[in-house]
Amino acid sequence: MPGMAQDPHFSQYFASPLTLNPAMTGNTDGSMRVASLFRQQWWAVGSAYTTATLSAEQRLLRFRLPEADRLGVGGLIIQDNSLSGGLRSTYASLSSAYHKGFNDHHRLGVGFQGTYGSRVVDMGRLSFHEQFETDGFNTNLPTGEAALSALMPTWGVNAGMTYQYEDLLKRLYAGVSVYHLNRPRQTALADSMNRVPQRLTVHGGGVFLSGETLRLTLHAMYQRQARAESFALGGGLGYDVGLEHTFYLGAWYRLGDAVYPYLSYVRNGMQVGLTYDVQVSSMRQAVPRNGSIELSFLYTRPDDRYERRAMPWYY
Numbered sequence: 001m002p003g004m005a006q007d008p009h010f011s012q013y014f015a016s017p018l019t020l021n022p023a024m025t026g027n028t029d030g031s032m033r034v035a036s037l038f039r040q041q042w043w044a045v046g047s048a049y050t051t052a053t054l055s056a057e058q059r060l061l062r063f064r065l066p067e068a069d070r071l072g073v074g075g076l077i078i079q080d081n082s083l084s085g086g087l088r089s090t091y092a093s094l095s096s097a098y099h100k101g102f103n104d105h106h107r108l109g110v111g112f113q114g115t116y117g118s119r120v121v122d123m124g125r126l127s128f129h130e131q132f133e134t135d136g137f138n139t140n141l142p143t144g145e146a147a148l149s150a151l152m153p154t155w156g157v158n159a160g161m162t163y164q165y166e167d168l169l170k171r172l173y174a175g176v177s178v179y180h181l182n183r184p185r186q187t188a189l190a191d192s193m194n195r196v197p198q199r200l201t202v203h204g205g206g207v208f209l210s211g212e213t214l215r216l217t218l219h220a221m222y223q224r225q226a227r228a229e230s231f232a233l234g235g236g237l238g239y240d241v242g243l244e245h246t247f248y249l250g251a252w253y254r255l256g257d258a259v260y261p262y263l264s265y266v267r268n269g270m271q272v273g274l275t276y277d278v279q280v281s282s283m284r285q286a287v288p289r290n291g292s293i294e295l296s297f298l299y300t301r302p303d304d305r306y307e308r309r310a311m312p313w314y315y
Helices: 146-150
Strands: 032-041 049-060 070-082 087-102 106-121 154-166 170-179 199-210 214-225 228-241 245-254 258-267 270-279 292-301
Touching (some): 087 154, 214 245, 228 258, 245 270, 258 292
Antiparallel strands (some): 070 087, 214 228, 228 245, 245 258, 270 292
16 A cells, blocks of 8 residues: 555665765765665566655855864655556655764764655556456546545654764764654545654764775665664775776675675766665565666765765765
8 A cells, every 4th residue: 555655775875865864964075965866676577666866965154164064955856656657756855964073083963854755646557456347457447546546745854863983094984864753644544543654774884995096895774664674784895097987896785685786986076886686585486587776876076175085975
């Protein structure tokens, strides 16, 4: 039922800061960051689920705040399509975060986010058992599901915190976030108990430099929403080719679900990443070709006040 849906999830969660933690807003080396993700899930199983995101963040008061502090605002749009477009969900969010620096190594961030969500059911793309006749479905007949034409919008509140340590050779980070703090109602029916469950996320990792050409990234994330849990961990090895080109190769494992290799290319503030989920769960036995493809794009506008770092994400 549409009212019982959970949030979209991403294999490249590290490339989508505003869907991971509102406290990530504005925590970047540059003055502005744009991020986008496109995911096609289970592309060989009937009608694939597709999810696309677009976010933009801007640093504010860069020349008025202490050099170690950061204030950011950002916006996010998510569109999720399922049932061959029969159900379309759209979410728009605004977020803000402040990152307080303590000496040259430690930074603590707090962020908040507000989200408006709407869902639309395209009856022309779906068929219901009330429309079934002896020779098949007659979509001209009434659906018997009038309530699906009046799905209610939702308003959500999200919050998060991050901690970061950095020096010349490494960056370490940890964060926690809770989405749907207010557990907004999401139903077309009169059941006020049907609400969006809170989503808890705990994430952490680091980036380590080795010599002048190698860099290692290690990251992990745990999520829980209602009875659904997810734990992913992995990393990538980056190699600098010249001064402006970096290639990353790595892999992640989502416990009990999938293994997905990761390939990325970074050049002059722009990063493109690609993953493909290889199922290791029981679903693989039912449909062998049921992987998920995900493409990410990030661009960070350089800030001359800070050293530019060739890494595919900044946490």
